[in-house]
Amino acid sequence: MTILIADDEERDRKWLKDLLSAHLDDQPIHEAADGQEAIEQALKLRPKLVFLDIKMPRLSGIKAAEQILDKLPETGVLMLSNFADEVYVRQLWKVVPPNGAFGYILKNASNEQVVEAARAVLSGDCWIHPGIARVIQRTQNRATNLTSAEYEALACIALGLTDHGIARRLYLTEKAVQSRLKSLYAKLAIPGRSESHDTEFNQRCRAVYLATRRGLINQSELEEWETKLLETKAGG
């Protein structure tokens, strides 16, 4: 019944390690400094519980979780994140098995919350940080929840692509792109030219701003999209 902690910040690892060894009668606790290392350690140690920081070099915590759960579905995973970003919730939802035990805690959680979360996941329950709960709520709402098509379009305009550029990369017509963007704007409740004269907002930029504000996208996710979308310039 060992525990694994994966975080690139040495200080955070120490904090967690001290905390857990003080409150959970002493288990062997191991550490990893990035996602790749976390997978290797997990497969070797087969821990009951794994703490995974979402933002880590080489391999993100989410991708590490995916691979670990693929090989060892019984593992309890506890995601750590600095931000209550909806992107991460989206991604995590696809990765965790429907009946698995997992948790999501923000880095600014109190010591008590972390221990509580660890205990919950160890006993097979889930523990979701309060700040995340309302985000999850929103991802269930049909009227405001983005489809993956809309999401894709959002990422593209956030990178600064034109309709034409998006169409080429996603193998769509420009009209299809505009159609996606139109419903995106509607879901983000951005007023258009028709609603009022003397237009205040550029929908495209406004969408990026609001989406960032709501944690639908964030910089590090966008940079992944950028490598995916922009480096394949040759293959039109």
Place this chain on the structure above:
Amino acid sequence: MTILIADDEERDRKWLKDLLSAHLDDQPIHEAADGQEAIEQALKLRPKLVFLDIKMPRLSGIKAAEQILDKLPETGVLMLSNFADEVYVRQLWKVVPPNGAFGYILKNASNEQVVEAARAVLSGDCWIHPGIARVIQRTQNRATNLTSAEYEALACIALGLTDHGIARRLYLTEKAVQSRLKSLYAKLAIPGRSESHDTEFNQRCRAVYLATRRGLINQSELEEWETKLLETKAGG
């Protein structure tokens, strides 16, 4: 010769406090949980050294530094930040007296670096985190450094305003806005329609993306701009 620590994260305060009391032969160390509290404490205690987290509720660390240095110019301020964002460097440069002792450390700094920085500022020197150094370098470069006019325009498009909306808020003509944006795009090296046919980028959105990537703007700064610019709808 007291020390004041201002940070909204209790965990970070504890980390700093433990660290400083271990390495700097024991000084009285006080704490504050936000910028406003920091000012009050500083005026009362007149500390030799103040640690200020940049991102704090009620009042930012930069603004707190401004007021503290205004009343007590001899104080050594040590800014703490999670990110190496150029915005903060810009702002801090306006606030610190030219010959004052100050420091800038990132939150992921090692314990040794923090102690080193504290010692430096206490003895009247400056200490700048390595990761910040190149940012400062860039702010000195005439070709890529933004003027405050360009910067203003950048913040506006990042909020999603149209040319017309910007013009009205900044009391400019639309042409003036476009002129500012044009030079902004040039400094960010964003290709325009003229450079190549089959345009890949929407300059406006691309500018926001690149500026965020380079830390020229960030979400919390934009939200301040938003309250400043968007809530004054009535006063055309």
Place this chain on the structure above:
DNA sequence: CAATTTCCTGGGGTTAACCCCAGTTGCGCC
């Protein structure tokens, strides 16, 4: 199967955002 919903397609508009170019103003500097 009919009904609904979702998503893409297409025609045919308007306008905000960009393009170039030529001036003017105001500033500091030699």
Place this chain on the structure above:
DNA sequence: GGCGCAACTGGGGTTAACCCCAGGAAATTG
């Protein structure tokens, strides 16, 4: 004064991004 420089003004373009409307393919559902 004459010079350069930065920033705004204005005319007169082009085009990407938006607008509405209608229709069709495909999956979902009762």
